[in-house]
Amino acid sequence: MAQDLTKLYQHGTLAMLVPGLFEGTMSLGDLLKHGDTGIGTATGLGGEMIVLDGKAYLVKSSGEVLLLPDETQLPFATVHFADHELTGSTVHNLTEKQLGDKILTEHALQNVFFAVQITGTFSQVKTRAVAEQKRPYPPLSAVADRQAVFTEEDGVGTVVGYFSPYLFQGMASAGFHLHYLNDAKTLGGHLLDFTVxxxxxxxxxxxxxxxxxxLDxxxxxxxxxxxEKMNEEIERSES
Amino acid sequence: MAQDLTKLYQHGTLAMLVPGLFEGTMSLGDLLKHGDTGIGTATGLGGEMIVLDGKAYLVKSSGEVLLLPDETQLPFATVHFADHELTGSTVHNLTEKQLGDKILTEHALQNVFFAVQITGTFSQVKTRAVAEQKRPYPPLSAVADRQAVFTEEDGVGTVVGYFSPYLFQGMASAGFHLHYLNDAKTLGGHLLDFTVxxxxxxxxxxxxxxxxxxLDxxxxxxxxxxxEKMNEEIERSES
Incomplete structure (x- = not known):
């Protein structure tokens, strides 16, 4: 398949997770045909996935970071092919909020989907990883209460994720949705806060x-x- | 480009039309690379488009039906490649409401996008076509008040359109969104009501x-x- 650098691919929706549809419905191998970079989760919300250079890592609630095999089943994941021709910019001493504001102030991108990649050092990083759930699956909001939180100071690593326009709340998590993995592959997860x-x-x-x-x-x-209940639940779970 | 019969393609969103973004931003020629069947509208909301067998027709508010050239610019259109291997079913004496209910009762399809095609005779058809707007473009709700309405009894023709899951309200028009064209190509438009x-x-x-x-x-x-205002406006404009 040709690599389309202008297309974002998503399997599953955030809305499916809200009432507890946590069963994996696409293999990682199939997902990677659509991108080499991205984020997601595994069956049972068994951790926070980050895909870098075609390799998928899962940060478990134990803190362990696994390299995932192609057979891993995923309920929800978003990937794209990273465009290595793009020119980045250097950013210094910015909180997550400051960085998000800077991006949306400097670029008229609020109505489209775009990928964010931040590679370098972070004075502080705070991530979470949800605990793997077994059937019968609880709603997403209940799982968010059972998460492990990790922090790192002066971390060296990569942030990967997406901005989704507010019109698409529920299909995706509107606004920024970012995951982190340090270069040592020893700490990562869904970003709660960070300072570049x-x-x-x-x-x-x-x-x-x-x-x-x-469909199957x-x-x-x-x-x-x-x-109607969905937006409220998403705000509780994804912030 | 290979014809992917399992993919729906949409250019633009319904949400763009709500505040009056009516400028065509994709050519019909480019759109038809993604499908041979579908619906849409032209620059300025210059009528109701229906695409059948790779040919695009525009029903103007004058009632005239035009065959569109490839250079036509479109702000919003949805197409797919019709799967001619699919088996249809014969339906008799059903109102639009009865037909919609029957489809969703008999098929668990409410959470996915699907195309609807209905070919045959209609005891009554009521369509509308909006009048072409000039800059400065008004909001969509104002245009809906300036529509022409057409009716046909014992019409022979084709209904084409889509069902979109409610999660995607705003990206598309949630629920059924159907257009009509009679075989004589003398009457058509956005369906307001019909009886098969x-x-x-x-x-x-x-x-x-x-x-x-x-993006350009x-x-x-x-x-x-x-x-917040969008859903309200869509309900006023699309029903």
């Missing part, structure tokens, strides 16, 4: 986003989603 | 939907969307 010390920031805007659904998963196909 | 007399119904579910954005359109890129 000095890093290279690269933004990759996408002309299109391909949303893929697990009966549980998903038959689910009645409560969309 | 006897017709062949075909449903084509999609494994994925590719949403394409006009500065007006879109810089627009501040009021998403």
């Amino acid at each position: 010390k000095e890093a290279e920031l690269t933004l990759q805007p996408f002309g299109s986003v391909e949303q893929h659904f697990p 998963n009966q549980e998903f196909m038959e689910k009645e989603f409560d969309l | 007399k006897e017709a062949e119904l075909t449903l084509q579910p999609f494994g994925s939907v590719e949403q394409h954005f006009p 359109n500065q007006e879109f890129m810089e627009k501040e969307f009021d998403l």
